[in-house]
Amino acid sequence: MSWDLFLLLLQASVTTIVVSVVSIVLGFLLATVVCAGTMSSNTLARGAGRLFVSFFRGTPLLVQLLLIYHLLPQIGLDVPSEVAAVAGMALCTAAYQAEILRGGFGAVPKGLMEAADMCGLGAFATFRRIRLPIAVRLTLPSLVSEIIMILKASSLVSVVGVIELTRMTQDLAASTFLPLPLYASAGVIYLAINAVIAGVGTVLERRVARGHA
Amino acid sequence: MTNAPAIRVQGLVKRFGKTEVLTGIDLEAARGEVTCLLGPSGSGKSTLLRCIAFLEEATDGFIEIDGAPLGFALGPDGDRMRLPPNDIRGVRSKIGMVFQQFNLWPHMTALGNVMEALVTARGMSKAEAEERARARLAEVGLAERATHYPSELSGGQQQRVAIARALALEPKIMLFDEPTSSLDPELTGEVLNVMRKLAEGGMTMVVVTHEIGFAASVGHKIVFLDQGKILVEGTPGEVFGKPRHPRIDQFLDTYLDRGAAGLL
Numbered sequence: 400m401s402w403d404l405f406l407l408l409l410q411a412s413v414t415t416i417v418v419s420v421v422s423i424v425l426g427f428l429l430a431t432v433v434c435a436g437t438m439s440s441n442t443l444a445r446g447a448g449r450l451f452v453s454f455f456r457g458t459p460l461l462v463q464l465l466l467i468y469h470l471l472p473q474i475g476l477d478v479p480s481e482v483a484a485v486a487g488m489a490l491c492t493a494a495y496q497a498e499i500l501r502g503g504f505g506a507v508p509k510g511l512m513e514a515a516d517m518c519g520l521g522a523f524a525t526f527r528r529i530r531l532p533i534a535v536r537l538t539l540p541s542l543v544s545e546i547i548m549i550l551k552a553s554s555l556v557s558v559v560g561v562i563e564l565t566r567m568t569q570d571l572a573a574s575t576f577l578p579l580p581l582y583a584s585a586g587v588i589y590l591a592i593n594a595v596i597a598g599v600g601t602v603l604e605r606r607v608a609r610g611h612a
Numbered sequence: 613m614t615n616a617p618a619i620r621v622q623g624l625v626k627r628f629g630k631t632e633v634l635t636g637i638d639l640e641a642a643r644g645e646v647t648c649l650l651g652p653s654g655s656g657k658s659t660l661l662r663c664i665a666f667l668e669e670a671t672d673g674f675i676e677i678d679g680a681p682l683g684f685a686l687g688p689d690g691d692r693m694r695l696p697p698n699d700i701r702g703v704r705s706k707i708g709m710v711f712q713q714f715n716l717w718p719h720m721t722a723l724g725n726v727m728e729a730l731v732t733a734r735g736m737s738k739a740e741a742e743e744r745a746r747a748r749l750a751e752v753g754l755a756e757r758a759t760h761y762p763s764e765l766s767g768g769q770q771q772r773v774a775i776a777r778a779l780a781l782e783p784k785i786m787l788f789d790e791p792t793s794s795l796d797p798e799l800t801g802e803v804l805n806v807m808r809k810l811a812e813g814g815m816t817m818v819v820v821t822h823e824i825g826f827a828a829s830v831g832h833k834i835v836f837l838d839q840g841k842i843l844v845e846g847t848p849g850e851v852f853g854k855p856r857h858p859r860i861d862q863f864l865d866t867y868l869d870r871g872a873a874g875l876l
Contacts, residue, residue: 510711511715514715515717517704517708518733518781519729519781520733521733524732533719
């Protein structure tokens with residue numbers, strides 16, 4: 400297997416990383432909204448949040464991607480396949496991250512919110528400055544796992560025409576008849592990316608452990 | 613308004629479902645007065661304090677802080693009506709609270725904990741807030757610990773940070789909910805010393821405590837609750853001196869076993 404082939408794989412893995420990172424960040428923002436819904440005292444918001452979670456957790460990501468890819472043009476949105484891919488992955492991970500966060504929010508001691516209340520922090524400031532950061536700290540290991548899951552799941556976005564690492568490997572394998580070294584290389588690249596994510600996660604965990612008895 | 617007591621509680625009733633935790637409490641605290649709430653667990657003393665902090669909403673009755681109604685007032689038609697959130701916020705900003713579990717925010721340093729509300733809620737500049745926060749931390753003897761996280765502080769130090777956090781907001785009234793109950797005896801002393809200093813400085817304080825010695829020596833008024841009612845109320849001399857209410861005798865007996873006899 401030539402060096403050129405490996406470079407092509409590395410190029411494709413940039414797409415993998417970009418699509419995954421954008422999906423995870425958008426998914427996290429959406430997850431805070433969905434989580435707020437599922438934890439809301441408002442019946443409608445709670446119902447909407449639960450419906451969202453049950454749909455995006457209860458159907459395969461592959462089906463969601465194809466559904467979104469074919470649905471968007473139907474409603475007049477002619478977007479590049481990368482956008483459809485990111486939309487699908489973001490929605491899916493939002494459902495999982497929302498559930499992870501819900502567990503985290505539930506674990507924030509009530510007294511910390513009461514202290515914020517007595518200091519006059521108000522509902523929004525309490526959420527932004529106290530509840531969310533503590534919930535994220537408590538759920539950091541689960542969130543890192545979810546990020547790794549999404550990075551691996553990004554191999555599915557090839558079905559909507561995004562040439563990422565897995566798809567590139569497949570294409571090259573078909574044209575060069577070198578499947579074994581190519582798939583092995585792809586595996587190593589995935590492993591390397593995830594090792595970095597896990598490493599960053601460990602460092603963050605260690606850092607926040609200082610602020611957490 | 614200037615003659616109004618710092619705290620006035622009238623006919624306060626609190627029910628959780630069918631259980632009546634407070635059954636009509638009347639209480640007044642003058643400015644600069646230290647009121648100690650004593651009583652067995654389940655007597656309603658913490659609930660009363662939490663109602664005064666508006667962390668619990670009383671089922672009936674009224675609370676006034678510096679003459680201003682807190683949460684509920686008598687409406688024009690004679691009904692008890694809830695006041696608008698802005699009014700509630702305004703009155704509550706005069707109240708500082710210290711909790712049994714300290715409730716420091718674990719992801720912020722001691723300084724961060726004290727500064728947070730000054731910046732976020734009071735709109736102070738960071739520099740100004742830091743200056744004030746450092747001054748408050750120095751007052752509770754923790755100037756050196758400003759950059760430590762709660763997990764790096766002892767329980768007594770954490771509670772002193774919590775006191776500094778409340779004081780930084782310049783409250784008119786400080787409420788203490790069993791501030792030393794999670795501390796071992798050695799650390800209890802350092803927290804009680806800070807509270808004693810605060811009382812000497814003229815702060816109006818309401819303290820739920822099991823520290824009879826502190827109540828007797830610092831408290832101006834002792835309020836003994838039992839089963840949701842005020843059983844005895846008076847100066848430490850009146851409440852602890854003889855002749856004593858038999859219920860207080862019984863309550864104190866448990867402390868005498870623990871070597872507190874000399875304090876009484």
